[in-house]
Every structure is written in structure tokens, then in C-alpha cells.
Amino acid sequence: MVGPVVPHDKCYRYTEQKDAVEATLKSKDLKFKDVESMPMTEEGKLIDELVHLLGPFKTATEELSTSKHPTISFVYNVKKLLLHQLHPTAQDSHVIAEMKNAMRADFEPR
Numbered sequence: 001m002v003g004p005v006v007p008h009d010k011c012y013r014y015t016e017q018k019d020a021v022e023a024t025l026k027s028k029d030l031k032f033k034d035v036e037s038m039p040m041t042e043e044g045k046l047i048d049e050l051v052h053l054l055g056p057f058k059t060a061t062e063e064l065s066t067s068k069h070p071t072i073s074f075v076y077n078v079k080k081l082l083l084h085q086l087h088p089t090a091q092d093s094h095v096i097a098e099m100k101n102a103m104r105a106d107f108e109p110r
Contacts, residue, residue: 046095049092049096050096053099053100056081056085057082060081060082063078079107079110082107083108086103087100
């Protein structure tokens with residue numbers, strides 16, 4: 001039985017499958033030969049950035065939830081790594097930089 005689909009997983013699957021769909025549409029065996037590269041909309045770019053931003057949180061959640069006896073030092077190091085990921089970089093869009101700042105401000109005092 002499959003559990004409920006989380007929105008993050010939907011976005012991740014979207015970004016994973018985008019190239020495969022584009023390659024299929026360009027396949028010489030199909031009649032979609034004139035299809036240009038699928039344009040990346042602003043929403044699509046934001047989804048890609050969000051998947052990248054939230055990826056470490058998914059990994060941390062999986063690691064912590066599968067550990068039978070997580071120690072405080074393990075949890076502390078995971079938190080430290082996540083906080084490091086939440087510092088905006090020059091490559092971040094304005095929206096992602098704002099999200100990182102808000103998430104870091106909420107996460108630091110915990």
C-alpha cells in the first residue's frame with residue numbers, strides 16, 4: 001500500500017521526469033519532431049529551487065527517523081548542517097533567499 005503523496009515528492013518527481021518527457025517528445029519515432037526544448041517557466045524554476053532547498057531536510061528527516069537511537073550529538077550535527085544550508089548565496093533567487101532567511105530565523109533558536 002502506498003502512503004499519501006507529499007507535495008515535495010510531487011515536485012521532485014516533476015523535476016526528475018521533465019527531461020524524460022522532453023526526450024520522448026523529441027524522439028524521431030514519434031510525430032512530435034518539431035517540439036523545441038520545453039521552456040522553463042518562472043514557476044518551474046522556482047519549483048526546481050524549492051526542491052533543491054528542501055532536499056537536505058528530506059534527507060535529514062529520513063536519517064533521523066531511521067536511526068533507532070539518535071544521540072544528541074547526531075541531532076546537533078544535523079541541525080548545524082541544515083542551518084549552514086539556510087544561508088543565502090549569490091545564486092539564490094530573491095524568493096529563495098527570503099525563504100532561507102525566514103527558515104533560519106525560525107530554526108536557529110530551537
